[in-house]
């Protein structure tokens with residue numbers, strides 16, 4: 042009798058799992074990826090995807106491609122690859138296009154970015170040179186250090202938005218689904234104003250050329266109104282304002298937070314949770330960077346740097362929660378510096394000096410010297426965001442929720458619902474992401490309680 046009951050219960054669980062999972066639409070056909078800004082990160086992502094497709098390299102750094110997910114109990118030994126567990130677009134089905142303020146095709150832009158070596162680029166040249174940018178929406182007021190030569194003209198911002206919409210509609214005819222990702226330069230720091238509050242005020246602002254509407258928001262508006270999910274790899278508040286959240290929900294076009302979490306902030310969100318878990322105090326955290334790529338040149342302008350600074354500063358406060366632990370974290374001196382140093386190109390060097398204290402207040406120091414390749418770290422993050430936003434849009438439970446907080450894992454500035462503080466701790470973010478995948482596929486969530494192993 043007991044066995045029969047258990048069997049029925051199992052069948053019900055299985056059935057409900059299938060019912061939920063079957064709701065996620067399969068990733069049929071081609072996924073179009075519209076990339077704003079075909080610079081170092083974008084070309085490294087596109088070239089990397091093609092190299093993986095041809096079997097020239099493994100997709101290292103990409104959770105969607107290499108990561109596994111545990112299902113059920115530890116004793117079940119069931120850990121499929123994430124891409125076999127959730128219906129993600131296959132890399133072979135990705136089709137890239139994009140916009141830039143320079144006319145270079147993706148091969149030329151990749152050579153200019155000097156991230157990947159010549160041999161790799163030569164092998165991929167026939168594919169890469171076919172991807173040519175469309176003229177961009179750009180205004181030097183928002184990126185002082187660049188002077189675009191391949192730029193759309195329009196009678197006002199509404200007209201420019203319509204031109205991006207026309208680009209999207211034309212591309213949509215050639216693929217089955219579309220995602221847009223901002224891999225373009227960091228714009229100056231702007232906070233949302235009255236124009237960003239409602240769809241009506243924003244659309245009026247487009248007509249009136251409101252100065253508060255940056256080019257990135259013209260792209261985002263065009264994407265969302267066309268039902269295209271939008272990811273923001275840079276630190277501006279592009280979709281972090283009420284109008285974009287409203288558009289995202291209205292058109293079922295998911296959005297997420299901003300600024301790829303790659304080098305220094307990635308390390309911060311690994312180390313800080315560890316220090317806090319052990320109740321070690323922190324007096325100061327000095328973060329220094331030098332980089333010599335075009336991103337570094339743009340960030341050399343104080344107004345663009347301000348966008349980055351705000352984005353980079355947030356993580357420590359949220360992780361350490363000084364209001365809960367005043368004895369340990371009340372007066373942390375946190376400083377972030379970014380220096381443009383051309384000889385290093387994309388090979389960024391980050392130095393962190395952390396002044397900590399332990400038992401009986403005894404002081405200690407931690408030094409982190411991360412000699413990273415900026416775009417090598419960012420490319421798989423950009424790819425995963427594209428694939429997961431596409432998944433979110435095919436998932437009934439996620440598609441009309443607007444902000445996808447479960448993608449915080451990839452971002453320096455996670456976006457959240459009003460009144461909710463963001464999770465910066467990488468390990469909480471990772472758990473949140475994987476539990477979201479289990480949830481949408483009708484699997485049990487994993488809490489790591491584990492008492493059942495000791496019954």
Ligand SMILES: NC(=O)c1ccc[n+]([C@@H]2O[C@H](COP(=O)([O-])OP(=O)(O)OC[C@H]3O[C@@H](n4cnc5c(N)ncnc54)[C@H](O)[C@@H]3O)[C@@H](O)[C@H]2O)c1
Pocket residue numbers: 077078079080081082083140141142143154177178179180184187223224225226227256257274275276300301302303304334335336415416418419
């Ligand atoms: N590499 C990283 O680790 C990392 C991490 C976090 C964030 N980011 C951000 O990602 C973005 C891209 O970084 P990158 O190293 O590739 O920079 P990049 O300068 O090499 O590329 C940016 C490209 O965007 C183009 N562009 C500028 N404004 C544009 C517009 N309005 N429309 C279309 N194209 C435009 C530029 O011409 C350039 O080709 C930057 O905002 C950077 O801050 C990078």
